[in-house]
Amino acid sequence: MEQLPNNLPPDPLPLLDKWITAARDDGTLPNPDAMTLATINNRGIPAARIVLCKQVVTNPGYLVFYTNYESAKGIDIQSGRPVAGVFHWDHMNRQIRFEGIAIRSPANESDAYFASREKESQIGAWASAQSQPIENRQKLKNKHIATTRTLAKLAEESSKREIPRPPFWGGYRIWLSSVELWTRGDARLHDRGRWERPLEPDGDSFSPGNWSAERLQP
Numbered sequence: 001m002e003q004l005p006n007n008l009p010p011d012p013l014p015l016l017d018k019w020i021t022a023a024r025d026d027g028t029l030p031n032p033d034a035m036t037l038a039t040i041n042n043r044g045i046p047a048a049r050i051v052l053c054k055q056v057v058t059n060p061g062y063l064v065f066y067t068n069y070e071s072a073k074g075i076d077i078q079s080g081r082p083v084a085g086v087f088h089w090d091h092m093n094r095q096i097r098f099e100g101i102a103i104r105s106p107a108n109e110s111d112a113y114f115a116s117r118e119k120e121s122q123i124g125a126w127a128s129a130q131s132q133p134i135e136n137r138q139k140l141k142n143k144h145i146a147t148t149r150t151l152a153k154l155a156e157e158s159s160k161r162e163i164p165r166p167p168f169w170g171g172y173r174i175w176l177s178s179v180e181l182w183t184r185g186d187a188r189l190h191d192r193g194r195w196e197r198p199l200e201p202d203g204d205s206f207s208p209g210n211w212s213a214e215r216l217q218p
């Protein structure tokens with residue numbers, strides 16, 4: 001059975017990145033970079049859902065995902081309350097848990113990612129007021145058709161063929177304050193390493209302190 005290094009490395013990010021890359025390279029799962037992301041609403045109630053981790057930036061240590069800024073999760077994140085998440089690759093006997101604070105990615109980064117997406121996804125981002133109720137499925141389909149037409153008309157009228165990124169859609173960087181790596185062990189002696197670090201707000205971003213590591217009982 002796999003174990004974490006005897007001496008836990010001072011920084012967990014290279015190992016976290018290695019595990020996510022291994023899950024992608026493994027090719028078994030349709031969405032190997034799916035993670036459950038929990039946020040807290042203004043009544044203190046947690047909510048969790050799956051999103052896709054599109055980038056790991058090992059230094060200074062954040063994960064990137066994309067969503068609608070006006071969705072339920074977007075509103076929770078906007079409040080500055082911390083988030084938590086988990087990756088689980090059952091067939092690889094690995095779990096990663098994390099905590100952190102999410103802030104919007106720079107607009108140019110979101111623009112570049114949006115431009116790289118399939119046209120269908122781009123139209124979908126415009127057409128859906130994510131997390132808002134809608135009367136029925138037909139209304140949603142009609143909204144999608146109307147959005148497709150509007151975007152096609154706009155493209156005809158302007159010299160630009162590309163669909164612009166909606167201002168309400170883009171990336172978040174989850175600055176990590178805690179990471180736990182878990183591997184299955186023989187006789188239920190699973191191995192758990194946990195790392196924590198302080199995050200000092202620094203303008204639009206964070207200035208992270210040093211990681212401290214400890215081993216946990218399973």
Ligand SMILES: Cc1cc2nc3c(=O)[nH]c(=O)nc-3n(C[C@H](O)[C@H](O)[C@H](O)COP(=O)(O)O)c2cc1C
Pocket residue numbers: 031034047048049050051052053065066067068071072073074130131
């Ligand atoms: C495999 C999978 C991947 C998903 N990836 C994303 C994603 O990257 N971004 C996103 O906004 N929603 C994604 N979703 C949908 C979310 O789970 C969720 O339904 C949606 O974001 C609305 O969440 P909210 O109302 O809590 O904000 C994904 C769902 C699944 C099952």
